[in-house]
Amino acid sequence: MLNDNKWFTEVYPKHGSALSIEVKAKLHEEQTPFQKIEIYDTEWFGKLMVIDGCTMVTDRDNFLYHEMMTHPVLYTHPNPKTVWVIGGGDCGSLKEVLKHPNVESVVQIEIDERVTRLAELYFPELCASNHDARAQLLFIDGIQWVKDAAENSVDIIIVDSTDPVGPAEGLFNQAFYRECLRCLRPDGILVQQSESPLFHTDLIASMHQTMRAAGFPSICSLFFPQFIYPSGWWSATMAGKGDLNGFREEAAQARPFATQYYNVEIHRAAFVAPEFIRKALT
Ligand code: AG3
Numbered sequence: 001m002l003n004d005n006k007w008f009t010e011v012y013p014k015h016g017s018a019l020s021i022e023v024k025a026k027l028h029e030e031q032t033p034f035q036k037i038e039i040y041d042t043e044w045f046g047k048l049m050v051i052d053g054c055t056m057v058t059d060r061d062n063f064l065y066h067e068m069m070t071h072p073v074l075y076t077h078p079n080p081k082t083v084w085v086i087g088g089g090d091c092g093s094l095k096e097v098l099k100h101p102n103v104e105s106v107v108q109i110e111i112d113e114r115v116t117r118l119a120e121l122y123f124p125e126l127c128a129s130n131h132d133a134r135a136q137l138l139f140i141d142g143i144q145w146v147k148d149a150a151e152n153s154v155d156i157i158i159v160d161s162t163d164p165v166g167p168a169e170g171l172f173n174q175a176f177y178r179e180c181l182r183c184l185r186p187d188g189i190l191v192q193q194s195e196s197p198l199f200h201t202d203l204i205a206s207m208h209q210t211m212r213a214a215g216f217p218s219i220c221s222l223f224f225p226q227f228i229y230p231s232g233w234w235s236a237t238m239a240g241k242g243d244l245n246g247f248r249e250e251a252a253q254a255r256p257f258a259t260q261y262y263n264v265e266i267h268r269a270a271f272v273a274p275e276f277i278r279k280a281l282t
Helices: 061-074 092-097 113-124 142-148 164-173 172-185 201-214 250-254 264-270 274-281
Strands: 007-012 017-031 036-044 045-051 053-059 082-087 105-109 137-138 154-160 184-193 220-224 234-241
Touching: 007 045, 007 053, 017 045, 017 053, 036 113, 045 113, 053 061, 053 082, 053 113, 053 201, 061 092, 061 154, 061 184, 061 220, 061 234, 061 264, 082 142, 092 105, 142 164, 142 172, 142 250, 154 172, 154 234, 164 264, 172 184, 201 220, 201 234, 201 274, 220 264, 250 264
Parallel strands: 082 105, 082 154, 105 137, 154 184
Antiparallel strands: 007 017, 017 036, 036 045, 045 053, 184 234, 220 234
């Protein structure tokens, strides 16, 4: 059995399973007005951030999630210039978006400033682009931000949130999607982390329904591995104001930056839905 002092464990009570990561030490723990944040140093994954008992990022494997939350949507949109990241306080998505030279401005709207301050301390690599002149970091409620924003004011909205409970719950409903649709310009795309295809199939199906009901004409999900999240397999769901068929393959092939996971073939393959997901979506 695992010695509790040496392992961080996230238990998935509804799915009769758990994930353990061997840790060297707990480096930090605090309760913010929004949530409990813990930072660990691990044996193999580098630093680990945990929020309310749920794994968020490690040095070792965050590239999978952050590349797949950003590059597929940025190479699907015909000409993305302005991007909002809702949540994303560790700044990993922000950093990937800023790799795109044609992007002119990125606003990150994170409700809990402590996530970003701790990321700056413990995950400096993820925060390496925080001072890019195109980046703006706000610490306010993303739901309110979208409500207050002008219509037709953004090309891409990336919702990089925690699970759909607690502070993130209001990011998964029709009212929020309607506001996003209103803020997006004509070719605009919303992309949102949408949990595990295996454990949360119903959530993915209900997101598709709710996005459609909110008025988005095209919706599709993409899939990628993520060891530290429940089931080790994760997804993101895109909702387009226009169609989502415009993969700018040549631009993706000629991307002027390095990636560890994303490439043209991964992009195409990621959108292939397994049979049980197709069924759940019909
Ligand atoms: N956002 C998705 C976290 C969901 C993890 N869920 C869990 N461990 N139960 C992560 C933020 C990365 N920028």
